[in-house]
Amino acid sequence: MPIIDGDTDAQLAVAAALAGAAVVRDLYGKRLARHxxxxxxxxxTADLAAERAVVDLLRGARPQDAVTGEEGGSTGAADAHRRWLVDPLCGTLNYAVHTMLVGVNVALREGTAITAAATADPFSGEVFWTDGVRARVRRDGTDEELTPSAGSALVDVNLDPPFPSAPGFRAVRLLGEPGFTERFRPRVISSTLAVAWVAAGRRAAYVTDGDLRDSVHFAAGIALCRAAGCTVTGLYGEPVLTGSGGLVAAADAGTHAALLELIRSTG
Structure with missing residues (x-):
């Protein structure tokens, strides 16, 4: 859809994520150069082309804003109050081996808060979005509220290196805890699309290690989960996005508490 000055930041995030998703979908299955x-x-090539599509849209609509893209790096003032965080293809290895488990993430940070965000699934056509207050999914032009649920007992765990919290925390040890397998079932899709799925009730939780400050990968999903009413902290219950504490995003407080206890027991 065309972007004009009157469009909200959330509408722009949705449009930008869908623009990137269209590129990812169009190039799927083609012979692509690796960088x-x-x-x-x-x-x-798809990562680079999708980022260009997203960033061009953002710059055209909000020329004064700063942008950080996974592939192109940062533009604008280092201390910019408004900064767009762009992950044009989350799940590149999946995509490169013809696996349709990827997402396109776009988020706006104003000061320390994420005030608009969207995660688009290029292959389902869904886009999960938030204006910082509501969390919704758009399918075929219709928006529905996101409703978290722990009913599936499925917990997506990021097993991709590096592991900056080791040896204190290693995700593989969490999966080996008897208490984990008694209550949960692990899943690994290797894309932050799974964080949006927590907000949507398709996963009970998501766990990752790492420094998430200004993360192009996780900012959108965290914003979606918060707006949907999930319980979201670092690995040990600390505020997320404040350091290298990783992420535990859970559908409800009980699931979150159980995972934190399991994480502590692995240390």
Whole structure:
């Protein structure tokens, strides 16, 4: 949809995420060049093209805002009050081996708060979005409220390195805890699309290690979970996005408390 000055930041986040998703969908299955970034990490032509589509839309609509993209880095003042965080293709390895478990993440940070965010699924056509107050999913032009639920007992755990909290915390040890398998069932989709699924009631929780400050990967999903009413903290209950404490996003307080207890027991 066209973006004009009167559109809200949330509408812009949705449009930008959908623009990136359209590129990802169109290039799926094609022979794509790989651009090596570090050991075991790479981008594809689709990552770069999707980021260009997202960033071009954001800059056209909000030329004064700063932008940080996973592939293109940061533009604008380092201390900008308004900064867009863009992950154009979360799940690049999935995508490169023709697995349709990916997301496009767009979030706006104003000061220390994420005030608008969207995560688009290129293949289902869904886009999960929030204006910082409500959390909804748009399907075929219709919006529905997101409703978290722990009923599935499915917990998505990020097993991708690096593991900055080791040896105190290693996700693989969490999966080996008897208390985990008694209550939960692990899932690993290797895309932060799964964080949006917590807000939508399709996962009971999501757990990851890592420093999430200004994270292009996690900012959108965390905002969705918060707006949906999930319980969201770092690995040990500390405020999320304040350091290298990782993330526990749970559908409800009981699930969150159980996971924190299990995490502490692995240390």
């Amino acid at each position: 090596e970034k570090s050991a075991g990490d790479f981008a594809t």
